[in-house]
Amino acid sequence: MIVDRRQNTFDIPFKSLELMSEKKYDVIIVGSGAGGGAVLWRLSEKWLKARKKIGMIEAGDFVLPAHVYNFPQLKGNWKNIFSKVSSPIGKRLPRFSGAEQILALGGRTLFWGAVTPRMHASDFSDWPISKKEMDHYYDIAERIMGILPSGISPQTREILQLLQLNGFEGARTIPQAASDGQTFSSICFLRKAWEQQPFDLAIKSRLLQLRMLESKLIELTVADSNKKIYKLYANKIVLAAGALETPRILLHSGLHGKAFGHYLTTHSFIKAKGEFSGERFGTIVKEIRILIPQTDKTPYQLQLYISKRSISMVCFGKVESHFDNKLTLDPNNKDEFGVPKIKIDFSYSDRDLEVIRQMRVAVKHVLKTLGAKSVYEKLMEPGKDYHETGTCRIGIDPSQSAANRYGQIYGNSGLYAADNSILPSAAAVNPTLTTIALAIRVGDHIYKTY
Numbered sequence: 001m002i003v004d005r006r007q008n009t010f011d012i013p014f015k016s017l018e019l020m021s022e023k024k025y026d027v028i029i030v031g032s033g034a035g036g037g038a039v040l041w042r043l044s045e046k047w048l049k050a051r052k053k054i055g056m057i058e059a060g061d062f063v064l065p066a067h068v069y070n071f072p073q074l075k076g077n078w079k080n081i082f083s084k085v086s087s088p089i090g091k092r093l094p095r096f097s098g099a100e101q102i103l104a105l106g107g108r109t110l111f112w113g114a115v116t117p118r119m120h121a122s123d124f125s126d127w128p129i130s131k132k133e134m135d136h137y138y139d140i141a142e143r144i145m146g147i148l149p150s151g152i153s154p155q156t157r158e159i160l161q162l163l164q165l166n167g168f169e170g171a172r173t174i175p176q177a178a179s180d181g182q183t184f185s186s187i188c189f190l191r192k193a194w195e196q197q198p199f200d201l202a203i204k205s206r207l208l209q210l211r212m213l214e215s216k217l218i219e220l221t222v223a224d225s226n227k228k229i230y231k232l233y234a235n236k237i238v239l240a241a242g243a244l245e246t247p248r249i250l251l252h253s254g255l256h257g258k259a260f261g262h263y264l265t266t267h268s269f270i271k272a273k274g275e276f277s278g279e280r281f282g283t284i285v286k287e288i289r290i291l292i293p294q295t296d297k298t299p300y301q302l303q304l305y306i307s308k309r310s311i312s313m314v315c316f317g318k319v320e321s322h323f324d325n326k327l328t329l330d331p332n333n334k335d336e337f338g339v340p341k342i343k344i345d346f347s348y349s350d351r352d353l354e355v356i357r358q359m360r361v362a363v364k365h366v367l368k369t370l371g372a373k374s375v376y377e378k379l380m381e382p383g384k385d386y387h388e389t390g391t392c393r394i395g396i397d398p399s400q401s402a403a404n405r406y407g408q409i410y411g412n413s414g415l416y417a418a419d420n421s422i423l424p425s426a427a428a429v430n431p432t433l434t435t436i437a438l439a440i441r442v443g444d445h446i447y448k449t450y
């Protein structure tokens with residue numbers, strides 16, 4: 001468990017881009033969220049003795065030194081802080097209208113729910129990595145993130161039994177990267193990495209473009225908050241800027257592969273609420289959190305949050321990977337740095353719509369089983385789950401994937417991706433544990449082949 005109690009301090013010094021531009025790095029990691037943090041931690045651990053030069057650049061500012069829930073005084077108004085670092089880019093993306101861009105040191109993991117199930121075994125059937133190998137990396141990720149089974153109260157046991165007897169055999173408590181009152185964020189990775197060896201970290205430093213040099217070095221064009229441009233150089237680059245930004249950088253750098261930006265997936269996302277007529281399960285002091293996992297036959301996952309008089313549900317349905325669900329650049333619409341903004345084509349397939357229908361039936365059945373009256377049930381806009389994935393997916397066929405099974409971008413052996421973009425398929429589970437497991441594996445590959 002690497003969450004520590006130095007909540008209010010952040011001891012890692014920030015470097016200026018000017019200083020970073022004077023060095024040649026072994027590796028530069030772009031983005032300090034879930035994927036970037038995991039690669040950084042793994043490389044720092046593996047290179048403990050070798051002392052390589054590692055840099056990290058982060059477009060966002062320093063906002064919090066840990067997950068927002070770790071500050072009791074902020075818990076009630078975390079959305080205010082969230083809105084300061086997020087831009088609702090979905091407002092101009094009619095087919096992906098729930099999308100938000102979040103720029104901050106720590107990325108989305110400052111705000112995430114830390115729900116961390118593994119993917120269902122059947123989802124690995126078309127993956128380029130075996131379930132056995134993924135289990136090895138899941139074990140590492142769960143250990144370092146402190147994902148521990150939670151204790152079960154008598155009321156939780158009663159609810160689980162009711163669900164299990166009524167068709168939800170796999171019901172269990174929600175696995176969370178949160179224990180002892182501390183919620184995990186990727187800043188824990190940064191701290192742990194720093195304890196192992198120093199690295200250079202620049203915030204408010206936005207990667208705009210990459211260029212492959214003949215010397216095999218990679219040149220990064222990076223802008224600071226005053227829009228001053230710097231050139232950084234590294235032997236290896238790991239892109240971990242998130243599933244909407246990583247392919248944007250690749251495309252804007254003139255790097256094109258058939259699958260770059262394609263196979264965009266997300267989850268169909270239903271929020272629901274039910275009410276009990278009284279204190280149905282007695283006085284519940286601490287919210288009871290139950291997961292009804294995806295199975296072979298039910299391609300959706302239901303999260304239940306049960307309190308004294310009500311039950312809230314967060315439900316994710318599996319969305320198929322389709323070539324035509326894609327992100328491209330809009331040459332007529334550029335940002336403040338002159339980089340084209342993204343356009344998104346996304347629609348649910350007939351199969352995805354059937355999953356949504358099944359999920360709705362399951363929501364009703366859960367409420368009935370637990371004796372709750374439905375208050376509302378809403379299908380959220382695509383992208384609102386903050387789970388977009390697949391836009392640089394790994395695979396063995398360059399015509400259907402952007403990166404090989406180690407996250408190396410096809411055609412560019414020094415260039416890796418290690419964020420949600422590399423997931424080959426979305427399953428019906430929250431993606432981040434799987435992304436972190438894959439990012440650790442990317443770190444291992446860089447270490448072994450450097």
Ligand SMILES: Cc1cc2nc3c(=O)[nH]c(=O)nc-3n(C[C@H](O)[C@H](O)[C@H](O)COP(=O)(O)OP(=O)(O)OC[C@H]3O[C@@H](n4cnc5c(N)ncnc54)[C@H](O)[C@@H]3O)c2cc1C
Pocket residue numbers: 030031032033034035036057058059060102103104105106107108109111112113114115116205206207208240241242243245249385386387418419420421430431432433435
């Ligand atoms: C409110 C909320 C709740 C969530 N709950 C859960 C949950 O319970 N379970 C779960 O599995 N997932 C959850 N998620 C999703 C989870 O946070 C993401 O899956 C995960 O953080 C994605 O990791 P990533 O590395 O792809 O991107 P991020 O963690 O977003 O990291 C990307 C980083 O890149 C930086 N960046 C972007 N562009 C550039 C650039 N051009 N140059 C330099 N840096 C750049 C960003 O600032 C950011 O730090 C939730 C998300 C939110 C917002």
